[in-house]
Amino acid sequence: xxxxxRVLALASTCLALSSLSCQAYADKLDxxxxxxxxxxxxxxxxxxxxxxxxxxxxxxxxxxGHLLAKGLFNDPSKVRFVNQSSDARIxxxxxxxxxxxxxxMTVTAARAQQxxxxxxxxxxxxxxxxxxxxxxxxxxxxxxxxxxxxxxxxQNVYAEEMVHKALPEAKVDQYQSQDMIYQALNSRRxxxxxTDLSTLRWYLQQNPNRYVDAGYAWMxxxxxxxxxxxxxxxxxxxxxxxxxxxxxxxxxAYAQAFEKWFGETPPAPRPGFPSP
Amino acid sequence: xxxxFNFTPVWQNWPLLLEGLxxxxxxxxxxxxxxxxxxxxxxxxxxxxxxxxxxxxxxxxSIVRNLPILVIVLFIFFGLPQLGxxxxxxxxFVLALSLYAAAYMTEVFRxxxxxxxxxxxxxxxxxxxxxxxxxxYVVLPVMLRNAMPAFANNFVSLFKxxxxxxxxxxxxxxxxAQKINSExxxxxxxxxxxxxxxxxxxxxxxxxxxxxxxxxxx
Amino acid sequence: MDLELSYFLSEIVANRxxxxxxxxxxxxxxALAIASGTLLGxxxxxxxxYASAPLxxxxxxxxxxxxxxPVLVLVLATYYMSTPLGLPLTPFQAGAVALCLFCASHVAExxxxxLQALPIxxxxxxxxxxxxxxxxxxxxxxxxxxxxxxxxxVTAAAEMVKASTLLSVIGVAELLLxxxxxxxxxxxxxQFYFLAGAIYFAINFCIDMLGKYLSRHLEGxxxxxxxx
Numbered sequence: 001x002x003x004x005x006r007v008l009a010l011a012s013t014c015l016a017l018s019s020l021s022c023q024a025y026a027d028k029l030d031x032x033x034x035x036x037x038x039x040x041x042x043x044x045x046x047x048x049x050x051x052x053x054x055x056x057x058x059x060x061x062x063x064x065g066h067l068l069a070k071g072l073f074n075d076p077s078k079v080r081f082v083n084q085s086s087d088a089r090i091x092x093x094x095x096x097x098x099x100x101x102x103x104x105m106t107v108t109a110a111r112a113q114q115x116x117x118x119x120x121x122x123x124x125x126x127x128x129x130x131x132x133x134x135x136x137x138x139x140x141x142x143x144x145x146x147x148x149x150x151x152x153x154x155q156n157v158y159a160e161e162m163v164h165k166a167l168p169e170a171k172v173d174q175y176q177s178q179d180m181i182y183q184a185l186n187s188r189r190x191x192x193x194x195t196d197l198s199t200l201r202w203y204l205q206q207n208p209n210r211y212v213d214a215g216y217a218w219m220x221x222x223x224x225x226x227x228x229x230x231x232x233x234x235x236x237x238x239x240x241x242x243x244x245x246x247x248x249x250x251x252x253a254y255a256q257a258f259e260k261w262f263g264e265t266p267p268a269p270r271p272g273f274p275s276p
Numbered sequence: 277x278x279x280x281f282n283f284t285p286v287w288q289n290w291p292l293l294l295e296g297l298x299x300x301x302x303x304x305x306x307x308x309x310x311x312x313x314x315x316x317x318x319x320x321x322x323x324x325x326x327x328x329x330x331x332x333x334x335x336x337x338s339i340v341r342n343l344p345i346l347v348i349v350l351f352i353f354f355g356l357p358q359l360g361x362x363x364x365x366x367x368x369f370v371l372a373l374s375l376y377a378a379a380y381m382t383e384v385f386r387x388x389x390x391x392x393x394x395x396x397x398x399x400x401x402x403x404x405x406x407x408x409x410x411x412x413y414v415v416l417p418v419m420l421r422n423a424m425p426a427f428a429n430n431f432v433s434l435f436k437x438x439x440x441x442x443x444x445x446x447x448x449x450x451x452x453a454q455k456i457n458s459e460x461x462x463x464x465x466x467x468x469x470x471x472x473x474x475x476x477x478x479x480x481x482x483x484x485x486x487x488x489x490x491x492x493x494x
Numbered sequence: 495m496d497l498e499l500s501y502f503l504s505e506i507v508a509n510r511x512x513x514x515x516x517x518x519x520x521x522x523x524x525a526l527a528i529a530s531g532t533l534l535g536x537x538x539x540x541x542x543x544y545a546s547a548p549l550x551x552x553x554x555x556x557x558x559x560x561x562x563x564p565v566l567v568l569v570l571a572t573y574y575m576s577t578p579l580g581l582p583l584t585p586f587q588a589g590a591v592a593l594c595l596f597c598a599s600h601v602a603e604x605x606x607x608x609l610q611a612l613p614i615x616x617x618x619x620x621x622x623x624x625x626x627x628x629x630x631x632x633x634x635x636x637x638x639x640x641x642x643x644x645x646x647x648v649t650a651a652a653e654m655v656k657a658s659t660l661l662s663v664i665g666v667a668e669l670l671l672x673x674x675x676x677x678x679x680x681x682x683x684x685q686f687y688f689l690a691g692a693i694y695f696a697i698n699f700c701i702d703m704l705g706k707y708l709s710r711h712l713e714g715x716x717x718x719x720x721x722x
Contacts, residue, residue: 045665083584084577085664090461091578114461155451157459173365173445176454176663179678180443186681187354188362342698344656347670347691354677355684432562439564443663450567457574464578467571475562 028227028234032099038072040065041084041098046178048202048261049104050081057081060198061102063257064121064225064242067250068100071241090114093228100227100238104196107222116229118238120222121246126162127200128214129185129193136191139216143167145191152181152190163194166218185211198262205263285460286469289452296449297473300438303448307370308434311377312385312427318378319385320411333382340379346440348372353444369441373434380430388423389415421492428485432478439474449473502685509676516672517693519586523668524655526590531597531654532647538598539605540631553602560599565657568592573664589661593654600650608643609635641712648705652698659694669693 032038042050042061050059066076084092089101093115106124107117128139128151136142142149146169153159155174163172173190175181178199184190193200197217204211225242227235245254247269258266286293322333340348353368363371392415400410442451453470457463506513541553560568572595573588583591612635620630662671673690677683 084582085574085585087457087461087463087574088577088582091463092582095578095580097577097582110459111461152445155445155455155458157455174447174451174455175445176443179674182678183354183674183683184445186678187357187683189354189357189365338699338702339695342652342656342695342702343691344659344670344694346659346662347687347694350670350674351684351687351691355687358684436562436564439566440660442566450564450570453567454570463574467567467575471559471563471567471571474564474567475559478562479558 028099028231029237032072032234036073037078037080038065038069039080039082039097039099040068041082041089041092041101042103043086044083046104046199047206048198050102057083060122060257060261061104063253063261064102064245067245067253067257068238068241070250070253071237089226093226096228099234100225102225104198104223105226107224111226114229115226116235117224117226118235119242120224121242122198122223124221124223125197125217126166126194126219127197127217128166129195129200129203129211130191130214131185131188132210132212134191136214138212139166139214142170142192142214147171149192150190151192151194152184153194154178154181162219166194166216201263202261281465282462283465283469285456285462286465289456292452292456293449293470293473296447296452297477299446300441300448301435301477303366303370303373303438303441303446304431304435307373308377308381308431310370310374311434312381314374314378315381315383316385318382319389322382322386323389333386337379337382340376341383343376345372345376345437346443348376349440349444365444365446366441369438369444369446373437376437377430377434380434381427384423384426384430385419387426388419388421391422392418417492421489424485424489424492428482428489431485432481435478435481436474497685498682501680502682505676505680505682505686506689512672512676513669513689513693516667516669517697519666519672520655520658520668520670520694521697523586523590523593523661523666524651524658527593527597527658528651528654530590531594532601534594534598535601536605538602539609542602542606543609544627557599557602560595561603565592565596566660566663568596569660569664585661585664585666589658589664589666593657593661596657597650597654600653601647604643604646604650605639607646608639611642612638641709644709644712645705648701648708651705652701655694655697655701 042057042065044050044052044057046059048059050057050061052058062081065079065081069079070076072078082092082098084098084101084103086103089103089105090111092098093101100118101115104124105111105117107120111117128142130136130142136145136149143166149167149170150173151163151167151170152173152175153163155176159174160172163170173184175184178195181190181193181195182203185193192214195203200213204213225238227238241250244250246266251269255266255268258264318333318336321329322337324330349369349372352363352372353365356362356368396414396418397410400414405413438448439450441448442454445451449470453466457466460466538553538556541549542557545553563571569589569592572592573583573585576583576588616634616638617630620634625633658668659670661668662674665671667675670690673686677686680686
């Protein structure tokens with residue numbers, strides 16, 4: 001090895017090192033591993049997804065966070081939940097305040113232009129909750145009543161469209177919090193509440209004998225975690241961990257969380273052909 | 277801060293924002309009209325001689341002015357149906373804001389009435405006017421002139437209170453701002469435009485009322 | 495029509511801890527906002543009354559912009575904008591900041607009005623005996639202006655307590671949100687909104703009384719000189 005070769009080798013090592021250190025900085029996975037805990041943005045007031053119980057964040061989103069922490073550190077407790085409003089889910093990722101957002105976030109193409117989504121960890125739908133012994137017995141009664149029916153729903157851009165898919169003529173009142181839509185139902189301001197099936201099941205379970213499920217569900221949608229765009233390695237890691245939780249070695253932990261919050265057992269993965 | 281501004285979601289929903297603003301203005305004008313009439317009556321009660329009427333006016337003002345408007349709105353919308361009194365959401369809001377406005381307008385008009393020199397009612401009596409016509413032709417115009425600046429202030433602040441209608445699903449400006457945020461996440465853009473719309477409207481209202489005030493001036 | 499009074503009473507007793515906690519949050523966030531807003535507002539008011547144009551115009555702009563914005567929008571904007579602005583605030587912090595900004599804009603106007611109502615001779619007299627401007631403010635102008643501003647300031651303080659209900663919208667568990675949480679368990683809408691109203695009334699009534707007491711007390715210290 002002559003001098004010029006040595007210089008070249010040195011230079012290329014420097015280059016490799018500098019690009020490595022640069023990469024180390026941009027690589028979220030290394031950053032999280034080095035930090036020793038994962039920082040997850042989620043909310044505090046949307047059971048069964050994420051809510052505070054005895055000062056701790058619990059719910060299905062929180063359990064997904066623990067699953068990821070187990071994948072990272074082999075210790076489900078190495079996770080720090082950062083309380084964020086649902087409006088802050090994307091901004092907090094873009095400013096790097098959190099490693100990922102796990103907050104009952106519906107996957108849409110518009111959002112996918114701003115952040116990157118993991119594979120879904122839940123399939124949500126919409127259902128109708130009514131007062132037990134109210135004016136309408138089931139979904140057919142609601143549908144027949146046409147424009148007589150008022151449906152309370154959490155405010156969002158597609159709220160009206162969503163209700164009208166099931167009840168084309170119903171009046172739609174949009175409220176700003178989950179508490180308020182139930183209040184509308186209880187004070188007879190609304191005949192039914194249209195809300196996520198998961199929330200609906202949770203609420204039924206919490207208030208026995210007070211409500212009934214109208215027995216109709218529509219508008220399936222996917223819930224995924226979201227990360228800041230442009231970090232493929234981090235996204236791959238999360239996807240792998242989530243996939244193996246749903247279909248592989250961590251299925252038991254996933255199924256346990258699923259049963260706890262939704263009262264249902266997910267279909268067990270089968271050996272053999274690797275269909276999801 | 278690596279944040280790039282993008283006002284597209286705001287301009288896409290511009291008609292909705294204007295629609296919301298128009299509804300808020302409508303609610304404000306209606307409520308203030310009702311509140312002003314009630315306030316005028318209560319102001320005459322408060323400055324009158326009848327002790328029971330005076331107590332009624334003072335009691336009403338001191339209770340309602342010490343209550344948060346949001347509590348009044350929620351009480352009427354979610355509480356009253358328990359007594360079988362269910363008004364629809366816009367009516368509930370107008371009712372709440374009118375009750376609230378009445379208390380503030382009572383104070384505005386009462387101060388205006390106290391500023392009317394007693395001499396001019398006496399002058400009215402001297403030329404043989406009935407007590408009612410004295411009130412209508414003599415006291416009222418002078419009182420209105422006195423009350424205009426305070427009336428304008430309260431008009432603006434009651435208009436701003438229409439933002440609370442969003443809490444009971446009335447689709448006014450704040451309601452649409454929240455709704456656009458829930459999908460676009462363009463928080464900075466949506467809130468700055470919303471605030472600008474409110475500020476501009478408040479400014480226009482004060483300008484209009486100041487114009488009216490200078491016309492009323494002698 | 496059944497008001498379920500005994501159930502209502504038992505629910506008040508059962509939830510007394512939550513209600514007290516909520517009322518305490520209301521009082522503390524209001525007190526925080528009133529104290530900080532008053533200090534900020536006095537500075538801005540001073541600028542409005544006495545500062546030269548480069549300082550007066552930003553002060554005027556601040557007051558006009560904040561006063562043209564509904565408090566609810568102020569609260570929502572402070573909360574939601576804090577994150578993209580790189581300074582994430584908790585709901586309580588955001589609420590306190592928004593109320594403080596709102597309070598300052600009101601106090602600034604009140605303070606400007608009070609300062610400008612003082613006869614200009616006061617300032618000149620202070621200068622004549624060689625006092626610096628801060629000393630003139632402290633010893634000559636402020637004591638008199640405070641007396642003039644007291645009644646309106648008390649009204650503004652009560653407005654802050656009322657405005658603190660808007661923090662319920664961003665999830666601060668003050669008295670109103672606490673009441674709503676209780677309502678979502680026992681469905682006593684009418685009763686608990688009424689109770690919340692009564693507590694707000696009581697808080698503001700106390701502020702009112704305190705203000706009347708202070709006004710009397712200040713008046714006792716010497717009648718404000720009214721220009722003839």
